[in-house]
Amino acid sequence: MQQAVIGMDIGGTNIKAGVVTLEGELVYDLKAPTHSEAGKAALLNTIEETVKTCLQKAATCGLHIIAIGIGTAGFINLKGEIGSATANLPDWKGTPLKEEIAKRIGIPVFVDNDVNVLALGELWQGAGQGINDFLCVSLGTGVGGCLILGGLPYQGRSGYAGAFGHQIIQMGGVPCTCGSAGCWEQYASVTALRRQAAEVQEKAWADNPRLIFDEAKADHRKAQNLVNQYTEYIAVGLSNLIHHFNPPAIIIGGAITEQGDFLLDPIRTYIEQYTMDGFANDPNLPIIAAQLGNRAGLIGAAKLAVTRMEA
Ligand SMILES: [Zn+2]
Numbered sequence: 001m002q003q004a005v006i007g008m009d010i011g012g013t014n015i016k017a018g019v020v021t022l023e024g025e026l027v028y029d030l031k032a033p034t035h036s037e038a039g040k041a042a043l044l045n046t047i048e049e050t051v052k053t054c055l056q057k058a059a060t061c062g063l064h065i066i067a068i069g070i071g072t073a074g075f076i077n078l079k080g081e082i083g084s085a086t087a088n089l090p091d092w093k094g095t096p097l098k099e100e101i102a103k104r105i106g107i108p109v110f111v112d113n114d115v116n117v118l119a120l121g122e123l124w125q126g127a128g129q130g131i132n133d134f135l136c137v138s139l140g141t142g143v144g145g146c147l148i149l150g151g152l153p154y155q156g157r158s159g160y161a162g163a164f165g166h167q168i169i170q171m172g173g174v175p176c177t178c179g180s181a182g183c184w185e186q187y188a189s190v191t192a193l194r195r196q197a198a199e200v201q202e203k204a205w206a207d208n209p210r211l212i213f214d215e216a217k218a219d220h221r222k223a224q225n226l227v228n229q230y231t232e233y234i235a236v237g238l239s240n241l242i243h244h245f246n247p248p249a250i251i252i253g254g255a256i257t258e259q260g261d262f263l264l265d266p267i268r269t270y271i272e273q274y275t276m277d278g279f280a281n282d283p284n285l286p287i288i289a290a291q292l293g294n295r296a297g298l299i300g301a302a303k304l305a306v307t308r309m310e311a
Pocket residue numbers: 165166176177178179180181183
């Protein structure tokens with residue numbers, strides 16, 4: 001019987017899950033509402049039901065499921081427990097997710113945070129193919145990060161490595177959700193871009209940041225200034241990381257990367273300005289947009305299961 005895994009991406013709004021062969025072919029997928037407001041017990045039941053639906057589907061396709069990979073927001077410790085949670089999944093902290101689902105289903109379960117999983121997805125089928133060491137940064141509600149080393153996310157002492165969004169770029173700066181202040185994500189996340197638009201009295205842009213880019217492309221001066229400021233903030237944090245890691249490539253994820261080179265080109269220019277000679281030039285350090293879009297979580301979670309079973 002051909003072997004396969006289940007990949008699952010738990011977001012604040014939806015749970016996406018699917019059956020993926022060890023070669024990476026997605027043979028079945030489904031989406032269910034997360035209903036995080038119903039609490040942790042209800043969410044665990046939803047996950048269990050979703051896994052069982054996938055198991056049934058796999059069986060009818062003649063596939064044997066050997067492992068389950070799950071990506072979720074928050075910091076995941078080495079035991080597969082949710083070490084901290086975001087406002088999207090308020091009840092999630094402390095949940096022994098790996099153990100609980102493994103107990104209910106009886107198949108090995110592997111859990112990691114959403115950006116580590118995104119990076120694994122890009123490594124397998126997206127912008128990271130053929131690059132075994134790279135940094136991945138995700139720009140969204142916050143700023144998430146992952147360091148892929150030798151084809152695996154570097155986990156660190158507790159499993160929390162890659163919290164690049166909480167590097168402090170301004171002492172005494174904007175208060176952060178982590179309790180500190182001046183963290184990079186308070187300047188480089190899409191949430192921060194919305195705040196920056198509101199600060200220059202552009203409420204419509206704050207509500208829909210895509211408009212900022214539309215206006216900037218149409219030569220609107222104020223919008224161009226915002227894009228310049230925002231891309232410089234992104235580049236400052238990336239330049240710190242480039243000096244720390246001298247990475248072979250950086251992959252940037254998040255819906256905002258649909259702006260393509262209009263977003264990435266100014267980032268590349270600022271990085272050249274902020275990094276020492278040789279770190280980002282000669283030849284140019286590839287700074288590339290993630291390719292899998294909203295499929296990355298599911299595909300990456302499947303890759304997590306495949307990789308950890310092989311390890
Ligand atoms: Zn912070």
